Amino acid sequence: xxxxxxxxxxxxxxxxxxxxxxxxxxxxxxxxxxxxxxxxxxxxxxxxxxxxxxxxxxxxxxxxxxxxxxxxxxxxxxxxxxxxxxxxxxxxxxxxxxxxxxxxxxxxxxxxxxxxxxxxxxxxxxxxxxxxxxxxxxxxxxxxxxxxxxxxxxxxxxxxxxxxxxxxxxxxxxxxxxxxxxxxxxxxxxxxxxxxxxxxxxxxxxxxxxxxxxxxxx
Amino acid sequence: xxxxxxxxxxxxxxxxxxxxxxxxxxxxxxxxxxxxxxxxxxxxxxxxxxxxxxxxxxxxxxxxxxxxxxxxxxxxxxxxxxxxxxxxxxxxxxxxxxxxxxxxxxxxxxxxxxxxxxxxxxxxxxxxxxxxxxxxxxxxxxxxxxxxxxxxxxxxxxxxxxxxxxxxxxxxxxxxxxxxxxxxxxxxxxxxxxxxxxxxxxxxxxxxxxxxxxxxxx
Numbered sequence: 001x002x003x004x005x006x007x008x009x010x011x012x013x014x015x016x017x018x019x020x021x022x023x024x025x026x027x028x029x030x031x032x033x034x035x036x037x038x039x040x041x042x043x044x045x046x047x048x049x050x051x052x053x054x055x056x057x058x059x060x061x062x063x064x065x066x067x068x069x070x071x072x073x074x075x076x077x078x079x080x081x082x083x084x085x086x087x088x089x090x091x092x093x094x095x096x097x098x099x100x101x102x103x104x105x106x107x108x109x110x111x112x113x114x115x116x117x118x119x120x121x122x123x124x125x126x127x128x129x130x131x132x133x134x135x136x137x138x139x140x141x142x143x144x145x146x147x148x149x150x151x152x153x154x155x156x157x158x159x160x161x162x163x164x165x166x167x168x169x170x171x172x173x174x175x176x177x178x179x180x181x182x183x184x185x186x187x188x189x190x191x192x193x194x195x196x197x198x199x200x201x202x203x204x205x206x207x208x209x210x211x212x213x214x215x216x217x218x
Numbered sequence: 219x220x221x222x223x224x225x226x227x228x229x230x231x232x233x234x235x236x237x238x239x240x241x242x243x244x245x246x247x248x249x250x251x252x253x254x255x256x257x258x259x260x261x262x263x264x265x266x267x268x269x270x271x272x273x274x275x276x277x278x279x280x281x282x283x284x285x286x287x288x289x290x291x292x293x294x295x296x297x298x299x300x301x302x303x304x305x306x307x308x309x310x311x312x313x314x315x316x317x318x319x320x321x322x323x324x325x326x327x328x329x330x331x332x333x334x335x336x337x338x339x340x341x342x343x344x345x346x347x348x349x350x351x352x353x354x355x356x357x358x359x360x361x362x363x364x365x366x367x368x369x370x371x372x373x374x375x376x377x378x379x380x381x382x383x384x385x386x387x388x389x390x391x392x393x394x395x396x397x398x399x400x401x402x403x404x405x406x407x408x409x410x411x412x413x414x415x416x417x418x419x420x421x422x423x424x425x426x427x428x429x430x431x432x433x434x435x436x
Contacts, residue, residue, distance in 0.1 A: 038255045038339050038368065039360025066340070068366055089370065091309065091340040119367070120340055121256050122284070122309040141359035141385065142257025148286055149337070150256065152307065167359065170388050172415070197390070 013127070016095035020102060020130025027107035028216045029060075031115060032209075033093075033129050035153060036137030037146075038119030041163040043071045044196040045137070045205075046114055050078040052206055057213055058109055062101040063116040064093040071116065081105060092124035093117050111213050125152045133212060139164040144174045148181040159190050159208060166195040231345070234313035238320060238348025245325035246434045247278075249333060250427075251311075251347050253371060254355030256337030259381040261289045262414040263355070263423075264332055268296040270424055275431055276327055280319040281334040282311040289334065299323060310342035311335050329431050343370045351430060357382040362392045366399040377408050377426060384413040 024031050036042050046061055053059060060081035063071040072084035083101045085093060098115060105113070115131055117124040136157035138146045141164060147154050154160065160182060168175070175193075182191060192208065194201030242249050254260050264279055271277060278299035281289040290302035301319045303311060316333060323331070333349055335342040354375035356364045359382060365372050372378065378400060386393070393411070400409060410426065412419030 037257060037337070037360075039357075039364060065367060067369055068363075070363055070366065089340075089344075091338075118340070119255070120309075120338060122307075122336070122338055123341065126307075139257075139359070141357070141382065142255075145286075145288055146256060149283060149288065151285055164359065167385065167388060170385060 013095050016099050017128040017130040020095055020098050021132075022130075023102060024107070024113065024130065024132075027110070029107055029110045029113050030212050030216055031113040031129075031131045031133075032212070033115045033117060033124070033131035033134045034137060035117045035121070035124045035134065035157075036119065036161075036163075037121050037139070037142055040119070040137050040139040040142065041196045042116050042119070042137060043074050045161070045163065046075060046116060047078060048196045048199065048202060049114075049206070049209070050075070052202065053209065054078065057111045057210075060105050060110045060113045061116060062093075062098065062113065064097070064118040066090075066118065081110065087118055091118060091120050092127055093129055094127065095129055098129045111216065112209065121146070121150045121153055125156060133158040135159045135161060137161040137163060138178075140167045140173050141171050143172075144178040145181070147178060147185065151185055154182060154185050154189070157186075157189055159192065160186075161205065162191065162193045163196055165193050165200055166198045231313050234317050235346040235348040238313060238316050239350075240348075241320060242325070242331065242348065242350075245328070247325055247328045247331050248430050248434055249331040249347075249349040249351075250430070251333045251335060251342070251349035251352045252355060253335045253339070253342045253352065253375075254337065254379075254381075255339050255357070255360055258337070258355050258357040258360065259414050260334050260337070260355060261292050263379070263381065264293060264334060265296060266414045266417065266420060267332075267424070267427070268293070270420065271427065272296065275329045275428075278323050278328045278331045279334060280311075280316065280323075280331065282315070282336040284308075284336065299328065305336055309336060309338050310345055311347055312345065313347055316347045329434065330427065339364075339368045339371055343374060351376040353377045353379060355379040355381060356396075358385045358391050359389050361390075362396040363399070365396060365403065369403055372400060372403050372407070375404075375407055377410065378404075379423065380409065380411045381414055383411050383418055384416045
């Protein structure tokens with residue numbers, strides 16, 4: 001009896017993710033699943049993104065966290081298009097939570113939706129939420145060995161961000177090692193080095209988002 | 219059929235953890251389950267600990283990582299008492315892996331064993347490995363909101379480390395916010411602020427380890 005039950009659970013997750021994707025695409029909303037360590041700067045990235053693009057496109061944020069609403073409060077200072085998902089002990093967002101979250105947005109008023117995953121480099125990987133693009137985010141103080149140590153995220157990401165470039169002078173970090181390990185796994189994936197605090201390298205990220213939103217079907 | 223199966227799996231994990239604890243204690247080995255984010259500095263902490271205490275006590279390290287042996291290689295430069303556990307897609311160490319790892323050590327030659335968990339603030343929590351003490355490790359660049367955002371780790375830790383204090387001048391981080399959130403959950407837990415890079419605050423950590431090892435039963 002066990003295996004069929006597990007298979008049904010997996011299948012149900014995939015079905016819900018497919019529904020999420022269909023719902024968002026039909027509404028002309030592009031979506032990004034943002035994955036990275038606790039404290040790599042996901043919320044800071046979104047704050048600066050909203051400040052930079054808020055007048056140019058309509059952006060919503062669904063933010064996942066175990067028990068607090070802190071990320072959503074930070075985002076709410078910049079937009080009212082924000083929904084907090086509390087996962088409790090859950091270590092990543094799941095398609096059903098995103099489905100419930102989507103229902104809280106006025107999709108007709110959105111062009112881009114961020115799914116800010118729970119801070120975790122491992123468990124969100126391989127869980128399709130129905131997003132258009134998966135962004136894997138590292139940060140300089142985590143060390144230059146992170147692509148090698150988190151290959152599954154690297155292998156599935158559509159874009160890799162290396163945040164906190166402003167800390168390069170202050171920590172042991174060899175950017176050549178970081179890039180070599182990344183390229184050994186993925187020659188093709190774009191890598192953007194940036195600082196969400198200083199804005200260094202941020203324009204390339206904004207352009208990547210503009211190109212994503214330009215592929216909207218409606 | 220499902221619930222009994224799940225219950226058996228949980229029970230088996232607890233039983234193996236209890237066996238690990240009994241084996242280590244009978245051999246006079248004190249053990250520490252070290253949990254923290256990817257890149258918070260767990261391996262750097264152990265490197266400096268081995269350099270500082272290597273001549274004073276016999277220390278072993280079991281280091282968990284998805285697929286690489288990088289942490290074990292760093293530790294192996296300082297001691298041959300090191301075992302790498304590759305968890306594959308597993309997001310934390312489990313008691314069975316620790317059991318297998320323990321068998322690789324000469325326990326009679328050990329006084330202290332570190333179980334360096336996979337970099338993850340969520341999933342290792344609540345999984346007893348059979349350790350004597352659980353250390354929850356944060357780092358300054360992760361931000362001052364981490365205790366509030368990771369309450370389950372805070373609630374079960376026997377010691378909280380705040381690493382990378384050398385980066386305090388370079389990042390937005392309010393130590394009062396960090397401490398206030400921590401103390402709201404745990405008045406009692408010791409907090410040690412330190413830098414494994416500069417050695418600032420490291421003596422208090424070494425003394426904590428000395429006190430732990432002094433409680434050995436044989």
